Amino acid sequence: MTTYNPVSAEFLDAVRAVIGADYVLTDAEKLDMYKTDEEYDPRRFRVPEAVVIPGSAEEIAEIVKLCNKYMVPVTVRGGGTSLADGAIAVCGGIILLTERLNKIIEMNTEGMYMVVEAGVRTIDIQKMANEAGFLYAGDPCSAESCLIGGNLATNAGGNKAVRYGVTRNQVYSLEMVTPTGEIVEVGARLKKCSTGYCMEQLVMGSEGTLGIITKATLKLLPLPPxxxxxxxxxxxxxxxxxxxxxxxxxxxxxxxxxxxxxxxxxxxxxxxxxxxxxxxxxxxxxxxxxxxxxxxxxxxxxxxxxxxxxxxxxxxxxxxxxxxxxxxxxxxxSVSLISKVSLTDDVVVPVNKIASTIKEIMEISTKYPFPVPVKVNAHIGDGNLHLVLCKCDMSDADWEKYVHEFHEEVYAYAYAQGGRLAGEHGIGAKKLSYMEEFTPAGELNLMRLIKRAWDPNNILNPGKVFNA
Known part of the structure; x- marks a missing residue:
């Protein structure tokens, strides 16, 4: 288990020297705004020790170096739309906001690509592409509020995935800050490439545990008329x-x-x-x-x-x-109309198994005394289904017990069909224990080896995806 240091006055002074005092938040009222993302269960909230708002990759790199020096963990936050506790500082330390990295750097109509910083809203990318007669095919349901960096970090899916694929299918290359504070570019604007490891694909979907994405070159397609x-x-x-x-x-x-x-x-x-x-x-x-x-x-x-x-x-x-x-x-x-606390699942199975999986899950759900029946919406064209459990007035003890038992059955069934825990929301902190339970041991060990090699101090987004 990694031992971290509390955020010290010396550390904060060093960060202020990098990004300016106005972009380092320590006021209790402001910190309270960042205790959660799209998590509504107050037992999972964590107030960070500080919030920092850098304005460039260079500033992020210096902050990461300071985090390594002082052994302070850093949790990256984009639009705060994670449904898996991905932007909650579960191990303390600082939250790093990417909202100031909000420039669309280049719109290239000849090469059909865009270069954008990580803090650009997804909907603004879509609109600019459309106005030029192109399509940016990434389309998560939270497009109006989520930022492209978060889409990349979680490999977001969305409504157009059936035809165009998920976020990783829309990207040529990335600029990122490594866990030790170097700025590197991975990937290239090529139709095909067989030159070493495909590093940009490894970083996408790693949920901020292998690097902080600062810039991306995105693919554009002709806009169907x-x-x-x-x-x-x-x-x-x-x-x-x-x-x-x-x-x-x-x-x-x-x-x-x-x-x-x-x-x-x-x-x-x-x-x-x-x-x-x-x-x-x-x-x-x-x-x-x-x-x-x-x-x-x-x-x-x-x-x-x-x-x-x-x-x-x-x-x-x-x-x-x-x-x-x-x-x-x-x-x-809409779930907020019936329950202040709810839980959204994100199981994905092969497309030809979606009907039988929904049928089985609904049968499983009848065993449990949830206040309202399990709700289902799904991207059925790509096998990704969202199950929503509502706590309503159920006691905390019963809620924990029945949610866990329900998940054990549902995930076991999904894996037996060739499925996985998450199709687009990621693992975050919420599904960490299930990730370790259901992921084959050899695969999980490879992930741990990569994390340890890239992030020896376990500084980036600790407590997420799996225990490093």
């Missing part, structure tokens, strides 16, 4: 889930296939005050997006998709307008 969004409404979840296989075998190549059970249909409609949401009382929603470069292809796929929805048993096939997408994007936030 034609698009349609279909809402297929079902009354039976098994019929709804059967649509995925039909679409995939038909070669439609959708951008997204999203699923919302009826509890989410009602909850999100209430949350955004969408009166008259289709089939509010009993509907299960599957939202399908298709993008094309040809209007003729669009028309053909629209007709084909409508037929597939009807064959699968849809009771209604409608256009999914902005209100439907607003419902989907507000799934997480």
């Amino acid at each position: 034609f698009r349609f969004d279909v809402l297929a409404v079902f009354l039976d979840p098994h019929m709804a889930l059967s649509l995925v296989e039909r679409i995939n075998k038909a070669g439609i190549n959708p951008t997204s296939i999203e699923y919302m059970d009826n509890s989410y249909v009602r909850g999100t409609a209430d949350f955004i005050e969408f009166k008259g949401a289709p089939h509010y009382e009993d509907g299960i929603y599957v939202i399908v997006t298709v993008e094309t470069y040809s209007e003729d292809e669009l028309d053909m796929k629209m007709e084909q998709l409508s037929e597939l929805c009807e064959e699968a048993g849809a009771v209604d096939v409608l256009e999914a307008d902005d209100r439907i997408w607003s419902m989907r994007r507000n799934c997480q936030e």
Whole structure:
């Protein structure tokens, strides 16, 4: 177990000399703002000893060197949208904000790429790309508030992953500060490369444990000029889930296939005050997006998709307008209407196992006395399902007991299907014990060896992913 030192006046003075006193926060009221991310269970909150706000990679490098010298752990925080306690300073020390690294450095239309700093909002990258006639395909549901550095650190997924892949598929190269305070660039703006280890791919998804990402070169694609969004409404979840296989075998190549059970249909409609949401009382929603470069292809796929929805048993096939997408994007936030404390899971399984996995999980959930039934929304086109448990008025002891027992069953089933603990939210501190329980020993040992080699003092984001 690594032993850290408390943040000292000497350490803070050294940090102030690097970034200026205005960017070092020690006031108790301000520190309290950073005790959590998207975690709502107060027992998991941790107030950092200080918050620092550097403005460049060079300043971050100097801070990391000081953290090594004084044995102070550092937790990196982007937009604070982690659902896995990824931005909570669970081992104390400092929180390092990337919000000042907020420049879009280059928009290159000839080479079809963007160079951005880690503190740029994802939605601003999307908008700038769209205005130039391009697509940045990374699209997490929190795009309006999350920062690109956090997307990279967690290998965020989102709504477009079915067609375009996740964040790691949108990146050419990274600039990062290593755990010992060096600034390095990994990756290159190449279509293919077979030159040594693929370091940028290792850093992405490492959740801030192997380096602090400061800059990225992102891939752009031509923006498809034609698009349609279909809402297929079902009354039976098994019929709804059967649509995925039909679409995939038909070669439609959708951008997204999203699923919302009826509890989410009602909850999100209430949350955004969408009166008259289709089939509010009993509907299960599957939202399908298709993008094309040809209007003729669009028309053909629209007709084909409508037929597939009807064959699968849809009771209604409608256009999914902005209100439907607003419902989907507000799934997480809508839970606050029924419970102040909730837990969102992020299991991922092979796409052809998604229907049987949801069915099994719902059967497992009936064994446990949760105050409301388990809620399910999912990126069913890529096998990633989100389960939400609501604490409501359940006692702390019962909550801990039943959540743990439920997870033991669900994760065991997911791994038996070839799945994993997290598809896009990451492990953070919340799933650390399960990561160590369910990850094959050889694979986990390799991760530990890499972490120890790169971060000998265990300075970067300790207490996350696994015990180093």
